[in-house]
Amino acid sequence: MSSDPYDVAIVGGGPAGLSAAIELRARGVAKVALFERGDEAGGIPRHCGHPPFGMREFGRILTGPAYARRLVAAALAAGVTILTKHTVVHTGPGGLLTVASPKGIESIQAARILIATGAREATRAQLLVPGLRPLGVMNTAALQAFVYQEGRVPFRRPLIVGSELVSLSAILTCRSHGIRPIAMVESEPDVQARRAFFALPRVLRVPVMTGAQILAIEGRLRVTSVRLRLADGTETLLACDGVIFSGRFVPEAALAEASALVLDPATGGPEIDQHGRGSDPGIFFAGNMVHPIETAGHCWAEGRRVAGLIAAELADRAKSEPKETPGRRVIAGAGLKYVVPQRLTTEGTGTAPDLNVRALGAAKGHLILSNGSGTILRSQSINAAPQKPIRFSLAGLDLAGESSDLRLRLEPKA
Amino acid sequence: MLAFGNPVDAAIIGAGVVGCAMARRFSLEGASVVVLERAPDILSGASKANSAILHTGFDAPPGSVELQCMQAGYDEYMQIREDFNLPILDTGALVAAWSDSEEARLPELLEQALLNGVADARLLSRAEVVAREPALGAHVRAALLVPREVIIDPWSAPLAYAMQAKALGARFHFNAGLLSARFDGDLWHLQTPMGTLTARSVINAAGIHGDSVERMLIGGSQFEIRPRKGQFVVFDKAAAKHLRTILLPVPTARTKGVVLTRTIFGNLLVGPTAEEQEERERPDVTRPELDMLIAKAVELVPALAQAQVTAVYAGLRPASEEKHYRLHSLPEKGYFCAGGIRSTGLTAALGIARHVHGLWAQDRTAGGKPITAPPILPLPNLAEHLPRDWELPGHDGIVCHCEMVTGREIEAALSSPLPPGDFGGLRRRTRCAMGRCQGFNCLARLNSLTEGRLSVPITPEADR
Numbered sequence: 005m006s007s008d009p010y011d012v013a014i015v016g017g018g019p020a021g022l023s024a025a026i027e028l029r030a031r032g033v034a035k036v037a038l039f040e041r042g043d044e045a046g047g048i049p050r051h052c053g054h055p056p057f058g059m060r061e062f063g064r065i066l067t068g069p070a071y072a073r074r075l076v077a078a079a080l081a082a083g084v085t086i087l088t089k090h091t092v093v094h095t096g097p098g099g100l101l102t103v104a105s106p107k108g109i110e111s112i113q114a115a116r117i118l119i120a121t122g123a124r125e126a127t128r129a130q131l132l133v134p135g136l137r138p139l140g141v142m143n144t145a146a147l148q149a150f151v152y153q154e155g156r157v158p159f160r161r162p163l164i165v166g167s168e169l170v171s172l173s174a175i176l177t178c179r180s181h182g183i184r185p186i187a188m189v190e191s192e193p194d195v196q197a198r199r200a201f202f203a204l205p206r207v208l209r210v211p212v213m214t215g216a217q218i219l220a221i222e223g224r225l226r227v228t229s230v231r232l233r234l235a236d237g238t239e240t241l242l243a244c245d246g247v248i249f250s251g252r253f254v255p256e257a258a259l260a261e262a263s264a265l266v267l268d269p270a271t272g273g274p275e276i277d278q279h280g281r282g283s284d285p286g287i288f289f290a291g292n293m294v295h296p297i298e299t300a301g302h303c304w305a306e307g308r309r310v311a312g313l314i315a316a317e318l319a320d321r322a323k324s325e326p327k328e329t330p331g332r333r334v335i336a337g338a339g340l341k342y343v344v345p346q347r348l349t350t351e352g353t354g355t356a357p358d359l360n361v362r363a364l365g366a367a368k369g370h371l372i373l374s375n376g377s378g379t380i381l382r383s384q385s386i387n388a389a390p391q392k393p394i395r396f397s398l399a400g401l402d403l404a405g406e407s408s409d410l411r412l413r414l415e416p417k418a
Numbered sequence: 419m420l421a422f423g424n425p426v427d428a429a430i431i432g433a434g435v436v437g438c439a440m441a442r443r444f445s446l447e448g449a450s451v452v453v454l455e456r457a458p459d460i461l462s463g464a465s466k467a468n469s470a471i472l473h474t475g476f477d478a479p480p481g482s483v484e485l486q487c488m489q490a491g492y493d494e495y496m497q498i499r500e501d502f503n504l505p506i507l508d509t510g511a512l513v514a515a516w517s518d519s520e521e522a523r524l525p526e527l528l529e530q531a532l533l534n535g536v537a538d539a540r541l542l543s544r545a546e547v548v549a550r551e552p553a554l555g556a557h558v559r560a561a562l563l564v565p566r567e568v569i570i571d572p573w574s575a576p577l578a579y580a581m582q583a584k585a586l587g588a589r590f591h592f593n594a595g596l597l598s599a600r601f602d603g604d605l606w607h608l609q610t611p612m613g614t615l616t617a618r619s620v621i622n623a624a625g626i627h628g629d630s631v632e633r634m635l636i637g638g639s640q641f642e643i644r645p646r647k648g649q650f651v652v653f654d655k656a657a658a659k660h661l662r663t664i665l666l667p668v669p670t671a672r673t674k675g676v677v678l679t680r681t682i683f684g685n686l687l688v689g690p691t692a693e694e695q696e697e698r699e700r701p702d703v704t705r706p707e708l709d710m711l712i713a714k715a716v717e718l719v720p721a722l723a724q725a726q727v728t729a730v731y732a733g734l735r736p737a738s739e740e741k742h743y744r745l746h747s748l749p750e751k752g753y754f755c756a757g758g759i760r761s762t763g764l765t766a767a768l769g770i771a772r773h774v775h776g777l778w779a780q781d782r783t784a785g786g787k788p789i790t791a792p793p794i795l796p797l798p799n800l801a802e803h804l805p806r807d808w809e810l811p812g813h814d815g816i817v818c819h820c821e822m823v824t825g826r827e828i829e830a831a832l833s834s835p836l837p838p839g840d841f842g843g844l845r846r847r848t849r850c851a852m853g854r855c856q857g858f859n860c861l862a863r864l865n866s867l868t869e870g871r872l873s874v875p876i877t878p879e880a881d882r
Contacts, residue, residue, distance in 0.1 A: 108811035149862035
């Protein structure tokens with residue numbers, strides 16, 4: 005089976021994929037198809053029944069589901085073909101996609117592919133959390149699907165593991181559905197989101213325990229308790245009927261991996277250049293699979309930006325065949341978890357976007373960019389919470405002059 | 419209370435892989451069968467946590483009943499597997515030596531393999547090992563290749579046995595642990611939470627509770643179960659490309675050791691540990707052991723340092739105080755025991771069933787005639803390397819995206835003749851929520867799809 009070729013095939017119907025689709029149509033790209041494996045497009049915001057979404061995109065504050073509906077409506081109005089229940093199982097060179105749907109398996113051709121499959125929270129198994137394996141252990145997204153999409157409450161007194169923004173979202177979700185979290189525990193010595201946000205658990209009387217290690221999840225059939233070692237070394241048993249593993253996001257990179265696209269072990273997502281282009285020159289990436297994790301608004305803006313570059317490339321006949329663009333590697337050095345993009349090319353339009361950086365733990369000191377011979381090109385002072393997205397500006401730097409690897413490192417404040 | 423009706427020929431205690439194979443064999447031979455299982459589904463004990471290898475018996479004790487059962491089980495599996503649509507992944511196994519002392523033991527392992535009738539086993543030089551498995555750690559010395567060791571689906575196989583037994587009239591009762599038992603000189607009266615069953619004979623396939631069931635039945639036990647915990651780590655499917663052949667360690671006197679193997683579902687598996695413990699209800703995973711297994715996997719295949727973990731699990735193997743199977747009987751009471759089936763049960767189950775049925779059928783005239791054309795219910799394929807349901811048109815969409823499980827497959831499992839009793843049972847029958855996201859995407863949907871259809875629901879009844 006094969007259908008007419010598309011100009012751009014987008015994989016994933018979250019904020020990045022939808023905004024890219026809308027932008028491509030707005031820039032006159034004729035045939036834009038968006039493949040969504042679920043029953044409906046909209047992505048993770050569909051699960052988040054609380055504000056704030058949409059400030060940057062629609063100039064008003066919306067709940068997640070309302071925001072998702074607006075994005076989908078805008079894409080349909082723009083003439084995007086949205087194909088739900090369509091799973092892209094492989095992307096080959098030359099813009100070939102293998103797509104599974106209730107119709108069977110099809111081969112689909114596109115001039116460019118944009119993969120925006122997002123990220124998911126780390127599971128209890130990935131975190132190697134000890135203990136028994138009873139029912140009632142799930143991620144925030146699963147809890148939100150329970151209450152917002154299926155109208156069901158999986159537990160009443162869960163423990164929340166993690167202290168990122170999504171962990172606070174878990175508290176809000178619980179409290180709006182008669183669920184009272186018994187505590188929030190964080191294995192790191194500090195909370196992972198801005199301290200100011202932790203007024204929320206304080207007001208709702210959810211104790212926050214940092215530096216606490218889970219010794220065992222207990223319960224033969226369902227969760228009955230969690231055994232903890234607290235920061236002061238004492239052990240305690242918290243009675244609860246569920247455990248929510250929140251945050252510690254990992255990219256949903258299975259498609260990229262199955263398609264043998266080059267991944268960055270540091271992010272777990274694809275290796276890209278500043279235009280979002282991956283190791284196959286015809287395949288681009290945007291959204292949280294590139295940088296776990298940013299807000300929906302950030303992903304939306306990034307989808308637009310990458311779409312703009314794709315549209316320009318398709319419009320320019322001279323460049324209508326994608327080309328390999330090696331460029332300079334950007335390496336995450338001491339103190340840093342990752343730097344995105346991993347490659348800076350000399351081609352392309354406009355100014356280079358900022359480097360998107362995550363530190364290992366909290367970052368206080370200076371970020372230092374140097375070239376292959378160790379010459380410092382730029383230094384920027386920094387003071388950020390552990391999971392906080394850090395931007396390192398490249399504005400005004402002439403990076404085209406040479407080709408040596410660039411290295412960004414964190415020099416902590418003494 | 420359930421009316422159990424007329425006395426049955428055989429009451430089988432336990433619906434693990436041995437109990438399922440036993441139910442099939444006895445049913446095939448024309449006996450009337452009831453299976454009593456204390457859990458909500460089949461395969462809820464040791465049988466849900468194994469390394470899913472069909473063994474040749476190359477390293478089993480020569481001349482042992484265990485070897486005989488393993489080889490009979492292996493042969494019968496290969497005979498019936500196409501009819502039942504049960505897959506194999508034809509990998510072979512390497513017993514790899516990583517040190518001088520291990521290398522020195524390979525010739526004796528070869529000798530044992532040959533003695534056990536595994537005639538195609540042969541030694542490989544370092545160069546041959548590396549050519550076959552280029553991703554192995556550089557310190558590999560040599561190996562024994564056992565070509566006919568293969569990987570199977572550890573849950574579909576026993577399910578197929580149980581389904582055939584059921585189609586032949588065997589009755590399965592879940593949440594039906596044995597409470598007490600009395601033999602009146604002619605019949606067994608077996609008390610369960612669902613009523614009292616009468617049976618002419620009892621087959622003990624109670625796994626981890628084999629000794630306590632034996633005590634309940636005949637007042638004492640010839641053996642003592644010493645639970646041996648085995649923890650496993652399942653790596654993401656992307657890791658499976660690093661290894662083709664099952665990688666076995668040179669065995670020690672006590673255990674077969676830590677295995678690194680692909681799974682039929684496309685993952686890579688490392689385990690089990692072998693931890694003696696008293697507690698029979700506590701198959702917990704523990705951090706130092708999980709870390710050890712991952713370190714071991716990376717030591718064997720260094721590229722696994724980058725691999726993501728998909729799942730971790732643990733099971734309690736029903737080892738006894740002696741290494742061999744505890745197959746014994748008290749024919750005058752109609753009592754037969756298949757106990758202490760510690761780690762080769764998946765391979766040996768069909769053979770154990772034949773063996774025990776052979777004991778049972780001695781000096782017995784009743785019990786029906788063998789079925790000549792038994793019904794065969796092929797199972798849906800879950801193996802990654804063979805066509806799956808999502809590849810066929812007409813399904814209603816994919817529910818579990820990591821394992822590509824369709825709504826049609828979930829519904830088929832829920833409405834099958836032997837439907838799952840709990841979420842674990844559904845997972846084992848369909849692969850749903852077994853993948854890398856562990857239900858991040860599909861758990862809530864699965865809860866809705868299974869409402870009212872599992873004896874142990876995913877969420878508590880009160881909160882529906």
